Amino acid sequence: MKCYMTGNSPYARKIRVAAIESGLGDEVEWVTLTREERAELVPAMNPLGKVPVAVLESGQVLLDSPVICAYVDSLNKGPKLIPESGDERWAVLTLEALGDGLGEAVIGVSQEAQKPDDKRTQGVVDRQAGKANSGLAALDKQAGDFNEPPLMGEISVACALGYMEYRDVVPGWRETYPALSGWYANILKRQSFILSTPV
Ligand SMILES: N[C@@H](CCC(=O)N[C@@H](CS)C(=O)NCC(=O)O)C(=O)O
Numbered sequence: 423m424k425c426y427m428t429g430n431s432p433y434a435r436k437i438r439v440a441a442i443e444s445g446l447g448d449e450v451e452w453v454t455l456t457r458e459e460r461a462e463l464v465p466a467m468n469p470l471g472k473v474p475v476a477v478l479e480s481g482q483v484l485l486d487s488p489v490i491c492a493y494v495d496s497l498n499k500g501p502k503l504i505p506e507s508g509d510e511r512w513a514v515l516t517l518e519a520l521g522d523g524l525g526e527a528v529i530g531v532s533q534e535a536q537k538p539d540d541k542r543t544q545g546v547v548d549r550q551a552g553k554a555n556s557g558l559a560a561l562d563k564q565a566g567d568f569n570e571p572p573l574m575g576e577i578s579v580a581c582a583l584g585y586m587e588y589r590d591v592v593p594g595w596r597e598t599y600p601a602l603s604g605w606y607a608n609i610l611k612r613q614s615f616i617l618s619t620p621v
Contacts, residue, residue, distance in 0.1 A: 424451045424477045425490065426467070428460055430620035432525045432585035433487035434474040439577050440491045442614035444498035450476075488518060491574055503574040517564075517575025520557060525582035527553035532589040554592055562599035572609055580609045588620045 427434030441447045455463065460473055467475045468485045476484040476493065484490050495503045505511040530550035534542055561579055568576050583606050586592055596603035609615060 423449065423479070423493075424453055426453045426455055426460075426464060426475045426477075427473050428457065429454050430585065430588060431473055432528075432581040433522070435581040435584065435618045435620065436487050436574075436578055437474055437476075437490050437494060438618040439581065439614040440494050440503055440574065442617060443503060443572070443577070443612075444494060445500065446494060446497055447617075449497070450494075488515075488522065491518075491577075495574070503577065505573070514569075514573045514575045518578040520561065521575065521578030521580075521582045524554060524557040524561070524579065525585055527551070527557065528582060528586040528589065528591045531591045535591075551592070554586065558592065558595060558599050558602060562602040565601040565605040568605055572612075576609065577614075580606060580615065584610075584615075584620060 425434070425437055427437075437450070438447070438452070441450050455473065461471065464473060464475060465471045467477065467483050470485075472486065474485070474487055474490055476490045478484065484493055492504055504514055527550045531547055531554060534546045534550070568579075572580070583602075586595070592598075596606075
């Protein structure tokens with residue numbers, strides 16, 4: 423499988439971490455694109471023009487990150503990152519969606535904040551920052567119950583936090599959300615996170 427990504431995408435990082443955690447890191451050919459290459463090459467695979475996109479040996483295209491992560495998990499013969507059935511499955515997928523949504527809010531703030539003053543809409547920044555903070559508050563309450571070793575939900579949350587910190591979107595979050603930040607400091611020690619640190 424070929425996986426197209428950009429160097430610092432939290433969604434692509436989910437797939438890298440999931441593959442490494444599943445012992446499948448070497449099964450995936452990672453293709454890192456610049457923004458310009460993404461704009462040029464990706465629309466032919468994903469009409470939304472977004473990465474990550476995966477292309478299987480058969481030529482079948484998979485998007486987006488939850489689907490590609492589920493595909494990687496389906497290849498894994500060992501313990502699954504997404505439980506196959508029951509309440510636990512839906513809890514893991516829901517936490518994955520919350521992590522993905524946090525990533526979306528963080529990207530929203532970051533993109534708007536990078537615009538020049540006369541092009542920036544403060545209402546957009548405030549709305550997305552509000553979503554990021556309410557997501558962080560909910561995750562801070564749940565952090566004590568997170569799975570160890572991490573499953574797909576925790577991986578998604580940690581990738582969103584990594585991007586949030588990389589862009590410094592919520593300054594001081596480690597002090598404001600101590601349970602979440604304590605958990606995050608530990609997950610970062612895993613080889614899968616070390617190998618996929620944004621550059
Ligand atoms: N829901 C998608 C989100 C993917 C996404 O937002 N990708 C960003 C990079 S982090 C992107 O390619 N943005 C380019 C664009 O929106 O044109 C997923 O989970 O894969």
